Amino acid sequence: MKASAYGWVVVAAAFTLMFVGFAAAYSFAAFFASFEAEFGASRGDIALVFSVAAFLWFLSGAPAGMVADRYGARRVALVGVVGLAVALWVASRAQSLGMLYVTYSVGIGLGVGLTYVPSIGAVQPWFAANRAFASGLAVAGIGAGNVAGPLLAAWWIGLFGWRGAYAALALFVLVLGGVAAAVLRHKEKPLAGTVDGLTLAAAVRTKPFWLLFVSLVLSCIGLFVPMVHLGPYAMDLGYSEAQGVTLVSLIGLGSLVGRFTIGAPADRIGRVPSLAAMYAGLGAMFLLWWAAQAYWLLAVFAVVFGACYGAYVALLPTIVMDLYGPRAVSGIIGCLYTGCGFGTLVGPWLAGVAFDATGSYHLPIAAGAACSFLAAASVGMLILEKTPRFYRG
Numbered sequence: 001m002k003a004s005a006y007g008w009v010v011v012a013a014a015f016t017l018m019f020v021g022f023a024a025a026y027s028f029a030a031f032f033a034s035f036e037a038e039f040g041a042s043r044g045d046i047a048l049v050f051s052v053a054a055f056l057w058f059l060s061g062a063p064a065g066m067v068a069d070r071y072g073a074r075r076v077a078l079v080g081v082v083g084l085a086v087a088l089w090v091a092s093r094a095q096s097l098g099m100l101y102v103t104y105s106v107g108i109g110l111g112v113g114l115t116y117v118p119s120i121g122a123v124q125p126w127f128a129a130n131r132a133f134a135s136g137l138a139v140a141g142i143g144a145g146n147v148a149g150p151l152l153a154a155w156w157i158g159l160f161g162w163r164g165a166y167a168a169l170a171l172f173v174l175v176l177g178g179v180a181a182a183v184l185r186h187k188e189k190p191l192a193g194t195v196d197g198l199t200l201a202a203a204v205r206t207k208p209f210w211l212l213f214v215s216l217v218l219s220c221i222g223l224f225v226p227m228v229h230l231g232p233y234a235m236d237l238g239y240s241e242a243q244g245v246t247l248v249s250l251i252g253l254g255s256l257v258g259r260f261t262i263g264a265p266a267d268r269i270g271r272v273p274s275l276a277a278m279y280a281g282l283g284a285m286f287l288l289w290w291a292a293q294a295y296w297l298l299a300v301f302a303v304v305f306g307a308c309y310g311a312y313v314a315l316l317p318t319i320v321m322d323l324y325g326p327r328a329v330s331g332i333i334g335c336l337y338t339g340c341g342f343g344t345l346v347g348p349w350l351a352g353v354a355f356d357a358t359g360s361y362h363l364p365i366a367a368g369a370a371c372s373f374l375a376a377a378s379v380g381m382l383i384l385e386k387t388p389r390f391y392r393g
Helices: 003-026 028-040 043-059 061-071 073-091 097-126 131-183 207-223 224-235 241-262 263-269 271-291 295-324 328-357 360-387
Strands: none
Touching: 003 131, 003 241, 028 043, 028 073, 028 097, 028 131, 028 224, 028 271, 043 061, 043 097, 043 224, 043 271, 043 328, 061 073, 061 097, 061 224, 061 328, 073 097, 073 131, 097 131, 097 207, 097 271, 097 295, 097 328, 131 241, 131 263, 131 271, 131 295, 207 224, 207 271, 207 295, 207 328, 207 360, 224 271, 224 295, 224 360, 241 263, 263 271, 263 295, 271 295, 295 328, 328 360
16 A cells, blocks of 8 residues: 555544544543442542543653654554553442542543554644644544444443443453554654654744643633533433433534534634634633523534534644644644643533532533633734744645
8 A cells, every 4th residue: 555545544543543542531421420329429529530531641642642753653552442441341340439540540541642642643744735634534533432432331331231331342442442553653754864843842942832732721621521511410400311411422523523624714714723713612602501501502502512622623733733843743742732631630520529519510611611712812822923834844
């Protein structure tokens, strides 16, 4: 197979790795009620299981990206797939919420980190003109996992109970993810000294890096709140558990739309302005959620929120490639994603704590809106800088 054609195999492999990893992660929404019933825990404590996992997958993305730049994405992704499967299998035997922190939180966090950044980083050097489109296709795996994960988990919980559902997810991840990791491959680099782009050390000394980093911290404080709490929110309004899980899957459906459609408009109006617009869109959707009680409005919120989320996840790697070139793209993406980790660690957890204290989600929803608008302002500063690409490949 020609090298250029193999790039699309890498896109398919990256899609599949992100699909299985995030299906396992976002299936958490389907298990929320089971954990409340099994362990009698507060919503804040249950949400912390997911928050710690997300914090770790973003935090581990930086070293995973640097290792992948040095030794290749395939090896790192294979380790990540095995970690995901083991974490799910052991979590199926958890006898306490504390054991879920040790198994699900740590295992899913590290497993997703070891598959996500190396796979999306592997895609970037294969493409030039079609990079935004290819990147969007690859990260659409996250949206597909967001759609399928909660629905598959809810189905399997009904058939096997929550423990059996985790065991089924473990097998699903191991088989599908293992095949995808095996075919992942970095594009051959030119001889030493001829690779365009900045090193990681040089990139972190630039202002655009830190403006993007701050925007990710701020946006992710609110971004994962509906992933964890939208289902319980709907149930509090009197809707069924299945309707609540469906809303979380609708976020994933919207994210698929965003990932597939953002490429052409972003190429036309600019990727950085498009990123700012997506952050602002998240803020506007939080305001809609704050006012919504009718199920159809919650569904509109979920789909449009997901579209903004999916588009910005697709845009970020292409912006990094535009700014810094291919030399250390995985490592730079991974370091930026640590900002997501800090935001995600506090967002869903504090939303649960706020609900436990006040009996309402209004305060965390309003905070999510404010943080999203501040993220848009941070990227707006980057637009005002009129920063050119550091390297053109």
